[in-house]
Amino acid sequence: MTPVIAQTREELAAVRADAQGTVALVPTMGALHEGHRSLIRRARQLADTVVVSVFVNPLQFGAGEDLDRYPRTFAADVEACAAEGVDVVFAPTVQVMYPDEPQVTVKAGPMGERVEGLTRPGHFDGMLTVVLKLFHLVGPDVAVFGQKDAQQLAMIRRMAADLNVPVAIEAGPTVREFDGLALSSRNRYLGPAERATAVALSQALQAGADAVAGGPEAVLAAAGAVLGKAAAADPPLEPDYLVLVDPATFADVGAGHTGPAVLAVAGRVGATHLIDNVPLSLA
Numbered sequence: 001m002t003p004v005i006a007q008t009r010e011e012l013a014a015v016r017a018d019a020q021g022t023v024a025l026v027p028t029m030g031a032l033h034e035g036h037r038s039l040i041r042r043a044r045q046l047a048d049t050v051v052v053s054v055f056v057n058p059l060q061f062g063a064g065e066d067l068d069r070y071p072r073t074f075a076a077d078v079e080a081c082a083a084e085g086v087d088v089v090f091a092p093t094v095q096v097m098y099p100d101e102p103q104v105t106v107k108a109g110p111m112g113e114r115v116e117g118l119t120r121p122g123h124f125d126g127m128l129t130v131v132l133k134l135f136h137l138v139g140p141d142v143a144v145f146g147q148k149d150a151q152q153l154a155m156i157r158r159m160a161a162d163l164n165v166p167v168a169i170e171a172g173p174t175v176r177e178f179d180g181l182a183l184s185s186r187n188r189y190l191g192p193a194e195r196a197t198a199v200a201l202s203q204a205l206q207a208g209a210d211a212v213a214g215g216p217e218a219v220l221a222a223a224g225a226v227l228g229k230a231a232a233a234d235p236p237l238e239p240d241y242l243v244l245v246d247p248a249t250f251a252d253v254g255a256g257h258t259g260p261a262v263l264a265v266a267g268r269v270g271a272t273h274l275i276d277n278v279p280l281s282l283a
């Protein structure tokens, strides 16, 4: 089945008016891979009508980030959506989403300045703004996001709670390559040697998870040791952060912390910024 492709707000409104039953939305920036497809399959289970949005949102890219070279593979994305039984692909242009320079935007608050937000000022404001706009345009009952972007997920949940957004937020687990590297649209930037270095991110998380019985300090030390080795590799992994945080607030957990936590890591290999995380439970 070929999905209906809507590119304007009017086209989307017309297909939305015809939609029967419940609606699930899977927001993406395209360059769809198996991680996106797993979220689409989850959406398929949750609702009668599945809408996938494909929009590379300029508002969430900072100066010097990869907005211009971000992969755009629309024909393949539509094929993937067709294979997964998607009903509607909403693929607006920048002009459709932002006909004027936006004046009123969503502010992420303190959580937006932590961890990933420290090195990407304004990123989470831009992300939340486009997600709220997509919610208003599509009117879904449920929206599905990946645990891969754990801070994004936490902030969308918080936005939904703080602003009384009537959309249920569902999360899907991170899909990985055979060796553990988290699937990402940005992986296609990596050359073979960079790809070999990049696996250290997931290896660090695995080492941290294996050390969970020793508490927060042991988790961070085990993961940090793997990152330290990768920092000396050729090409090197340049770590941005390695943190153990509260899954809901992304504030650091203390040394004696017990209960759920997220071990989150980010680093640069060549010009490519990669992030990954693993949920943990500390006894």
Ligand code: AMP
Residues within 6 Å of the ligand: 027, 028, 029, 030, 034, 035, 036, 038, 039, 144, 145, 146, 147, 148, 149, 172, 173, 174, 175, 176, 182, 183, 184, 185
């Ligand atoms: P993106 O296109 O990178 O903005 O991602 C769109 C959605 O797919 C987000 O909710 C991501 O968290 C999710 N996603 C990205 N990579 C993965 C992955 N490897 N496994 C599961 N979900 C993912």
